[in-house]
Amino acid sequence: KGSVGARFIHNNFAVSNTTGIPLVNGIDGATNSTNTQFYNNSIFSTNESTPANLVNTASSQTLAAADGNNWYGFTDPQWTYLGVAYTSLALWNAVGVVGADTAADPGMRDGPAPRTWDGYRLSATSALRRAGKDLNIGNYQDAGNRAFLHPPSVGAWEVTSGDAAAARTARQ
DSSP: OOOSSSSEOOEEEEEOSSOOSEEESTTTBBOOOBHHHEEOOEEEESSSSOOSSSSEEEETEEEEEEEEEEEESSSSEEEETTEEEEOSHHHHHHHHTTTBBBOOOOBBBTTTTTOTTTGBBBBBBTTTTTTTTTOOOOOHHHHSSOOOOOSSSSSSOOOOOSOOOOOOOOOO
C-alpha cells in the first residue's frame, strides 16, 4: 500500500462469490498506488459468480500496464479504469494500458474449483501454459520454486509435465 509502481505478477486470484473486487487499485483498496502493473495473473471464478468489478481503479490512480492476464468464469465481467466501466474483454483490451488479456479455462489440475495447493497447478492441456507476457526481468520462480520459462505460463505455477525449466541465475 502507498507505493508508486506496485507490481502484481504471476498470481492466482480465485473468486468464489459475488462479494468484493479481485483487483483494486485505489484509495483504501488493495493498493494505493500509481503506475501499478498487472502481468500474467490468473483471475477466475470458482462458481460462475459475478463480482461487481474485476478491476477497479480510483480516478486518481493509474495502471502502467495490464497484460497477459486471464479472466475466466465470469458471467457479467466489468473492469473499471479511471471511472469508466468496460463490460467486455474486447473493450478492456482496447484500453491504452492493456495489452492482450484473455478469457480461457485455466485448466488447473483439480478443475475449476481447486481445493488443494497442488490443485492450482496447470494441467498438461491448459491454455495458459507458456501463454504469458515475457517480461524479460530475468529468472524468477513460481509458487513451488520452479523457474518460469520464457515465455512464462499465466498464474502462480509454471508448466508441470516435462517442459525443461529455464536455467537459474544467482540473485545479486
